[in-house]
Amino acid sequence: MLPVSDWDPERLHHMVGEQLRQVSIPTGGFAAHRVVEVAAARLASQVGRVTVDAGAHMLPATMLWPVSEPNHLLISNGLSTMGFALPAAIGAALVERTRPVAALTGDGGLLMCLGELLTAVRESLRIIVVVFSDASLSLIEIKQQARQLPPAGVSLGAIDWPALAASFGVKGWRASGEVELDRAVDEALACDGPCLIEAKIDRSNYGATLRAVRGG
Ligand SMILES: Cc1ncc(C[n+]2csc(CCOP(=O)(O)OP(=O)(O)O)c2C)c(N)n1
Ligand SMILES: [Mg+2]
Numbered sequence: 364m365l366p367v368s369d370w371d372p373e374r375l376h377h378m379v380g381e382q383l384r385q386v387s388i389p390t391g392g393f394a395a396h397r398v399v400e401v402a403a404a405r406l407a408s409q410v411g412r413v414t415v416d417a418g419a420h421m422l423p424a425t426m427l428w429p430v431s432e433p434n435h436l437l438i439s440n441g442l443s444t445m446g447f448a449l450p451a452a453i454g455a456a457l458v459e460r461t462r463p464v465a466a467l468t469g470d471g472g473l474l475m476c477l478g479e480l481l482t483a484v485r486e487s488l489r490i491i492v493v494v495f496s497d498a499s500l501s502l503i504e505i506k507q508q509a510r511q512l513p514p515a516g517v518s519l520g521a522i523d524w525p526a527l528a529a530s531f532g533v534k535g536w537r538a539s540g541e542v543e544l545d546r547a548v549d550e551a552l553a554c555d556g557p558c559l560i561e562a563k564i565d566r567s568n569y570g571a572t573l574r575a576v577r578g579g
Contacts, residue, residue, distance in 0.1 A: 385575035386423040392565025393540050395495055396423035401541050402465070402493055402562075403428050405548045410491070411462035412437060412455040416448035418469035419502040419569040420495035422576055428467070446475035449492060453479060456488035463489035463552065470519055471500045480531050483557035490557040491548070494524055497566040505570050524561035534558040 387396040407413075407429045415424045415438045430436045437455060439447040452466035473494055483490050504517040528535030534554055536547035538561065547560045 382576070383426060386426045386572055388568040388571050388575075390565045390568045392567070393538075393544075393563065394568055395420050395562075395564050395566070396427055396568075397541060398493065398495060398538075398544060398562040398564060399423045399427040399467070401544045402467075402548055402560075405545065405552070406463075406465050406491065409463065409552060410465045411435070411459045412452075413465040413467060414438070414448040414451040414455060416466075416468035416472035417443040417445045417502075418472055418495070418500070419505065419566065419573065420467065420469050420564075422572055424467045445469070445472035447472070449473060449476050449479045449483070449490070452490045452492070453483055453486070453488060456483070456490050457486065460489070463491055463554075466490055466492045468492065468494055469501070470494055470496050470498065470522065470524075474519070474522075477527075480528075480533060480557060480559075484532055487556045489555065491551045491554070492557065492559040494559065494561050496522070496524060496561045496563050498522070499566065501566050501569050502573070505573050508570060509574075524559060528559040535561065537561045537563060539563045 412435050413428055415421050415436065417439060421438065425436065425438060428436060437451045448466040448468040452464040456464045498519045498521060500517040504514055507514055507517065525535030525537050535558065538544035538547050544562055551558045551560060
């Protein structure tokens with residue numbers, strides 16, 4: 364029998380609420396936490412597993428995606444390697460083919476492993492890739508800003524993600540707001556192979572989120 368917990372449920376409830384608030388700082392545009400919430404509202408009950416890459420987007424993604432079963436959110440914890448979400452989603456989709464897998468990834472991380480999309484195509488794996496498109500290695504950019512350094516080596520430049528997906532024979536959508544994302548997710552659920560949704564985000568709250576979560 365487990366010993367009686369000495370955790371204070373009220374304090375715990377307060378702490379969780381505070382952490383959720385820290386990753387949900389509103390912006391004037393389409394913020395990453397809203398991407399997670401809108402995508403999860405439709406997808407969380409439909410997908411077998413969700414995978415998350417490394418970067419600023421992982422803070423709202425891991426905190427806000429509802430997970431009801433052990434091992435259903437996969438992330439490279441500790442080493443936090445980029446380029447993890449898509450290959451991990453391929454593994455998860457091979458293990459369980461009945462339900463789709465959601466892969467939540469930054470644009471930088473996806474670029475590191477994009478060739479794997481061809482593997483997913485070849486194996487007809489139902490993977491819904493959601494790219495947090497901010498044309499930046501945001502987590503590193505924020506750390507540079509925190510040290511009052513000018514941005515260096517963090518800008519990705521423009522990428523037409525739906526066109527890139529199409530060149531792989533993969534269906535793609537661009538969502539710049541909640542209604543577009545909701546519609547794209549709905550259509551993505553009907554795909555019988557991999558597909559890709561570019562969520563064009565406003566990353567202006569990442570600095571405040573990171574300061575709140577990590578204290579600097
Ligand atoms: C293989 C690897 N290289 C470098 C890093 C260091 N790193 C952590 S987050 C990050 C930027 C991630 O950019 P992106 O994928 O666009 O996500 P964003 O931070 O913009 O959400 C980098 C370079 C890493 N974690 N893994
Ligand atoms: Mg990025």
